[in-house]
Amino acid sequence: MTKRDVIVACDFKNKEDTMAFLDNFKEEKPFVKIGMELFYGEGPDIVKAIKDRGHNIFLDLKLHDIPNTVNKAMRNLARLGVDMTNVHAAGTIDMMRAALEGLAEGADSERALLIAVTQLTSTSQERMQRELLINASIEDTVAHYARNTKEAGLDGVVCSPLEAAIVKNACGKDFITVTPGIRYPDGNMGDQSRVTTPAKAREAGTEFIVVGRPITQAPDPVAAYRRVVKDFLG
């Protein structure tokens, strides 16, 4: 697995639609993100089915529970052969350590990359302060959660492309950032608001970009994928 790549968010409702989309790719084998909808709808077999076609898998389930439960769950996810998965940093450093151990113990060979979610981009600063009683700015919270993630030994965090510099400043340039919110100025924004282009994400030093609709909804998904890869990887 390369240390920098474009991850295609396969936010399809079922296996049939997902496989029909992947059938477009004859030469490339894009890194695929499987989220909650597809995983809970189709079960763990969906991971094996896509893996068997030669794709790397980012399983985006954002685990958050007591350390023992997360440890056991991660062992099982490791057995599926995922290449990257994630937890919520809000679960504490102990929980993240337990997750990492489970992932290493369950793996047949190389351990999958483990990434933490800091603050979801859907959480506004106002709600974070009022409902979660976190009296800090979003930026300071992201930096603090990223430092906790690094202390727990994880590989990196999911963050908006505009927060990548904050994370790199707090945790060093080798700490991985995985960033969704990628759009072209000529494309449809969908429900994303804080976005950047693949080239700008590269300049920000992000290792992995997660791109969904600009590729999955494109008239020619393979051409759209190639454009993103060219602009991001150079």
Ligand code: C5P
């Ligand atoms: O279609 P689009 O490119 O917006 O897809 C982005 C993907 O990244 C989706 O799977 C979305 O759930 C995910 N994501 C996001 N923002 C976050 C975390 C995850 O858009 N903060």
